[in-house]
Amino acid sequence: MELALALVIGALTAAGVYLLLRSRSFDMILGLTLLSYATNLLIFSAGRLVVGKPPVLKPGVETVLANYTDPLPQALVLTAIVIAFAMTAVTIVVAMRSRADNGDDHVDAGGEGMP
Amino acid sequence: MLELLLALPFLMAAWVLLARNVSRRTTAWLAGVAPLAGLAILIALTPAVLGGEVPQVSHPWIEPLGLAFSLRLDGLAWMFASMVLAIGALVVMYARYYLDAREDAPKFFAYLLLFMGAMLGMVLAGNLLLLAVFWELTSISSFLLIGYWSHDREAREGARMALTITGAGGLALLGGVILIGQVVGSYELDAVFAAREAIQAAPTYPAILALVLAGIFTKSAQFPFHFWLPHAMAAPTPVSAYLHSATMVKAGVFLLARLHPALAGTEMFFYVVTSVGAATLLVGAWNAIFQHDLKGLLAYSTISHLGLITLLFGLSTPLAVVAGLFHILNHATFKASLFMAAGIIDHETGTRDMRRLGNLRGLLPTTSALAIIATLAMAGIPLLNGFLSKEMFFAQALEVPSDTMRIVVTVAAFLAGILGVAYSLRFVHDTFFGDGPRAVEREVHEPPLFMRAPVGILVVVCLAVGIAPAWTIAPALEAAARGVLGPDLPEYSLALWHGINLPLLMSLGGIVGGVVLYFGLRRLFNVHAIARRAFGRHLFRINTRAVLGVARRFTFRVTNGSLQRSLWWVVVAVVALGLVPAVPGLLASVEAGAGQPMPPIGWALCVLLLAATATTVALHRQRLVALIVVGAVGLGVSVVFVFLSAPDLALTQLLVEMVTVALMLLALNYLPQESLKSNTRARRWRDAAIALVAGTGIGGLAYAVMTRPADTVAGELLARSLPEGYGSNVVNVILVDFRGFDTLGEITVFGIAGLVVHALLRRARIAATEVMPGEPDRLPMPANLSHLLFPFALAVSAYLFLRGHNQPGGGFIAGLVLAIPLLLQYVLLGSRYVESRMGFDYTRWIGIGLIVALLTGVAPMLLFGLPFLTSGHAEPRLPLIGEVPLASAMGFDIGVYLVVFGGAMLILSMMGTVKPPKARKKRVVTLPSGAEAS
Amino acid sequence: MSPVLDIALTALLAIGSFFVLVGSLGLVKLSDFLKRLHGPTKATTLGVGCILVASIGYHAWLGDGLALGLREILITVFLFITAPISAHLMARAALALAPDQRPTLPDGETPEAPAVPEPGEGSAGGDGDGRG
Amino acid sequence: MLQALSPHLPVLPILLPLLFGAVALMFERRGIGLQRAIGWTGMLALLLAVGALLAQADTGAITFYLLGDWPARLGIALVADRLSAGLVATTTLLAVACLLYACAGWDRRARHFHGLFQLQLAGLNGAFLTGDLFNLFVFFEVMLIASYGLLLSGGRGARMRAGLHYVVFNITASTLFLVALGLLYGLLGSLNMAEMGARVAVLSPDDAALVRAASGLLLVVFCAKAALLPLYLWLPNAYARAPAAVAALFAIMTKVGVYSVLRVYTLVFGDGPGELAGWAWPWLFWTGLLTLLLATLGALAASTLRMLVAYLVIASAATLFIAFALSTPATVGAGLYYLVHSTFVTAGLFLVMDLIRGQRGRAGDALDYAGPLRRNAPLGALFGIGAVSVAGLPPLSGFIGKALLLDAVPDGYRMWVWGTVLLTSLLTLVALARTGSQVFWRAEPWPADVRPPSPPLRAQWAGAGLLLAYGIGLTLWGAPVVRYAQAAAQQVLEPAAYMQAARERTPQIREPSP
């Protein structure tokens, strides 16, 4: 299970990084979206993988970590999701405006540049 | 007293600047107050100083740095201060008549006074660091003075050159001073003098010497840093007279004298300083001969004389020091008067070019007479002050202990004597005798008396000192020498006549040689025809241009404004700093790690995610398609959350996914439908390679972390959630209680996102990439059904909110469950319709939501003195209904709810209502055959 | 668990998952978009409905309480409300992309047609297999 | 009331701007007058609170504030020590000047200015005060998103493109921050920095490699925010295109990255007994030197006034990295003084450049050719003061900062640091002299047939002047500041005291953690 999730995280990261390195605003936004999935899964996985023990306390079940999964990474991911959404919204709007103002959705003024 | 002395120039500079509207004469008088009053103070202090006392004051400044405001008036400082003030006063007087009526006199005098103050501060400083402070201040103020005629390119360039060279030296000096301070443990001069042995024995001594001398040599225009000085001649002549005879260039030799007790006496000091001095002496003198510009000749001559002084201090014998100090004074007097005379000539004839001048002795009789006397002093003709110090110099040269150096120095001295006479002759001959003046625009006549007076005064001093040194200059010189050499002064005689000895013969030989040389040279080739080669400036220009070019090229190569490149470097940095060091840990975890087994359904999910991810990349250029495919990735991630015990996360991810799709679709309307291929194949491969490395690394790290035993604070969170956080959905308790502060920040971010979108789109007019013809589609059936759904959605939203503390849900999720159906109404009914029916000011919702959340947190502060966000709990009994469990955290969650709803709606509604540009015509789209507009 | 209930639940689950599978199979197998549209919008909806009924029974039997189980009916209700909206809009979208597929009104009136230009390679058109 | 609030001092610098920001948003439709009143009331309240906080921190106390009354390891704790209080004070003083400048009219043009401004302050102060690593992330985001608004509101054209770069770059960095946080939580099991530090000290070697990797990622994030080589490429354009008051406020933003490095790499990966102790410093030292050099070249090459200042901002951050990387009390103290100085002065220069731009007509920002200039003597003076100060020339604050740093460099590094710092000072001086010469000396007189620009407004003078006056204040009354900085450095380099304060601070009504 861990291997599968690691695989997914790796694939999402690679895809995200590749798209992030494209030169059109929308491609980068897609890349950032994939990256944020990867990030969320990674943070989430830091609480270790537990099937079927959501951190919603049930009466009569002892409140120890053996019976529930780690809730903290979940809270972190929630915050991360929300912030990522806010950032995506801003990026999209800036991309729209940049395209409208500059007449091109290429992110750089002078075309591509190699480092 | 010393404070006042130092403050005067600065105060008067400010006064001059503030009183801009007074007449030029008043301005000059105000400016004159500083040196005159300063002289008065100095005179008051003179008896004490001559008596061997050293008046001192010290104020703390930056104690941790060792920088104190210490002033100290010993003989050396007294001598220099007198020179600075006296010549300063004369220059002010001169400048009042020199400056043109159109020129900004207050600015000029303010700069001059600023410089005077800096100079005074430097000579009075009793703390080396303070000295360095004033040192740089002289560089800055001289920059302003040299560039005063800023319309003139020469002036601007000269100023920058001077600043660059002397500024560099100043920085080096700062380094040297700090090194001294580290050896001594203090920057106070007395301590530094006392630590002479320690300094010279310190391993950093060579560095100290190098740095300090770098400062000194640049400032006093020693070879090879001398070239800035001639270019500084673009300054108004009073400035040259002041800076380049008496003050700024003397700052270097002053420091040489000042630090002489601490630094001199080693072989290194001797060889370096002596050789540089000798080289400068000759280079300056030789070049002076071939200048056509009066001031250029004087500038090179100044360089030469500064070399002489440096050489003397390099010799380091007590008598050489005395000679050096003496020559400082002498040079200041004759050179200042010569500059002023040159200024008068320039002022009256409109040129300083000796090729056009000549025969001025008839036209400017007084000025000519004065200038000729001063020139003779410069050439070292007996009965004038220059002769005396030159004689002493020759005597010292002959007494250098080392054989080679003695020969070198003596030869240099003799040659310099010859050359000095030669260029003096040229000055006198080409200006005042012969034919001319040629091609002079103005009618030449004597300037006002007060412009000649300063020259006269200085020439009188030259004569007085030259004729009766013992009566005039001896006490001052003695005091100054005591400042350098300490109380035990060597035997020396300032008499005019020491009998016929080798120095006298050298002097005479020099004079003869000079005359022969000058006329010989004139015979050999036309001095006038020799092109003025500004080799130094050329070099400086080349260097500046080279540095600038390198900077430009480099900067452009590094930062070409490409975002891709920035991001590429981030990825590289991640790999280098984060992934490479992880390799041993990863290998270990792969060896040790054994994950949990997974059912086939899990693999199906994994395949789903991988396939959708790969397809996103493959199809990313077809944007709509990519968007749909990404939707599958998002759904897959939500399902992962569900399976791995995170219902809240799954809910949030799902809802955010929906809103994100809306957002992207709204944006896609204003972006191209497709990405153009704009990257080369090589670059795609390169990016793919680094992306794979990054993916492998991050995936590997995740794997390593997942397979490691955990040791977290989570157990405690679980245990305390219900009894202290009053909720059984621990994730929600964390969000609104344990880490409610994070959530506060998070909703702030969310709200701000709404504001930013609003700010960016409110007045924006953006053309859609494609405009569909016809009226907006009305979709009555979907609208109707979705409307049926709306109250249910409201109920579900309320349900999720109320249950959130104990079951999956909460303010954020509920807020989106409220927003999405409303968004659907926007989609199906159009924004105008929705907003006409529900006129929401979403910005305000954000504000209110934030305030609600804040007040919930603040209440326990104000009511119980408990920290911000401390939660409370109550179970009030209501009639009929029974006990209602209320956690104060729910109030916080209401704030979350409001902000999320307001923010999401603000964003979406703003994006939905972007207006097309006013003037431009809509793009008409050709219809496919068979279809018509409705 | 009583055998009757056990068998009933198993049957429901079997039927439910069968229909879900059939819906997706139609999606994969059929050659034309409008044909494909029929499978998922109905078979799947029904399949999910069956599974939900099974779930209600299952949770009721386990003792989670019928009250809590019953709320799963809501899922079915919402599905039944929303599935037609989706199907309708997708059909419209498909027709808009392939206007020649759309028949004229029987009495000769020209029906209004949402005119949609080709939105660019691949983004909305594709090559369209079959008669698409 | 005041008495009641005094235990809450660490949280007030965050709450007050949040509250006033929210109020400003609520009354946005009531006109600019009310907005300004709200903004200035908030500013005043913040000044009072920050003053009190500074006084408290100056006693040497490390104050832990347990939000929600939870023990630090469970909840989020704010920590006010000398370092954070000092930075909060710097931010606040800077903000006063920026607000002053903006009130000359920019706040009218940029939508939501006052709300965003206050929220940005909340973000900055939060980042400086929090003792929790994830909370640091959150405040980074608050600060950044508010900065997007401030940067882009009312802007168009090239600023939008620069804004896009800025936004995407920062989001990438933030994503990386989250990755690092996820890994660190997975490995260390806590987010409280003191707790994390304690756990790092007792890591097994296998885990150490992973933690080292995670902390490497974190370093990349901070360096990206602080604009360290090779991650500074985004900054010049973004800052050079920002509206003046905003660019001035941004002067503190890179410092947040620098601060985070200092805090995290002394407290969590600091000189404890663990094997990760101080691993980052050598990296930072060398890249700091290189960045300083390149940024100075950038300043030399700058083609616009504001680009020049933007590069100077990078150079100042690089200098700080050098100082902090040497990690002795003396260098860190020098660095902290330099931080305060460079923040004020670069911010002041942004404002001065904007004023100059306004007086140059169509030449505007360009350095490539000398346009006309409407003569204005005080403007030249302000430029001069700023230039002298930023180049590190005597007698202004930059000199004191550099001298402190040079004095403090330990033996082995002296040649490198001195060589670079002195050389770059000189190059900066050359760049500024060139700029001043180009703008003021080469300027043509204002053409008679063109209406001259109106002189700067009083609020603009006040804003720019105030910032430079701070610099002069740092010069004249520098000793207490230097002493404070050195004490702060001492404190920050002794994480043991911090951890002890964390342990000793117990909740008021709850049981402390076992």
Place this chain on the structure above:
Amino acid sequence: MNRLLPSPPLSVAVFVLWLLLVGDFSPGQLALAAVMALLLPLLAGLLQPERAHFGRTRTILVLSRRVLWDMLLSNIEVARRILGPERALTPGFIWVPLDLQNIHGITALASIITLTPGTLSAELTEDRRHLLVHAFNLKDADATVAEIKARYEAPLKEIFP
């Protein structure tokens, strides 16, 4: 039917929905459900373009039973078709002329058509007089139209007069 209670059936539905959601019939929840039932339709009513007017509500039950049964039967048919060879399929469009004019009725009809397998409502003309239906396996167009009108439209006309 007044301003405070715009749509009693909707209010009832919300009431039931709430109780089902919370799965708790305590007095507190009943009260809350009542509040929701009163409040939410009011809020939602702000957006309602056209109000629903109900005729014979009893027909709803009859219709529901019929629809459910049809769904079940014809789903089996569709499943067979999907699993069988595709060649046997003869899909096609039909225009169903509408007598119903009430938009709610039309919506319901369209939904029912979509939910019952084999047919799918694809479009409603602007004048609301024709519904375009796509049939999965069209044998006799007129018969299908007649069946739709008889089985579904007629009862709907009673419910939404």
Place this chain on the structure above:
Amino acid sequence: MTDIAVLVALHVVGLAMLMSLWRLLRGPTVPDRILGLDTLYVNTIAALILFGMYLRSSVFFEAALVIAMLGFVGTVMLSKYVLRRDIVE
């Protein structure tokens, strides 16, 4: 038996999801992809319910409810985009 049936059904639904995904990834037309995504959402509801049965837990109810209630919103917006480009007119 029910427990086994649940597990089997879960896997059958998983298979159905993969089939929907295939259509989503394969296209060829945009409506096909939209349909694929829509079906994937509905399949997910089934999977969630079955998973809840498998774990004997009802915590996944909310997620299923939200998908059932709002999952179609994506479909609506995508279709509207194909129809009009401007999804909020």
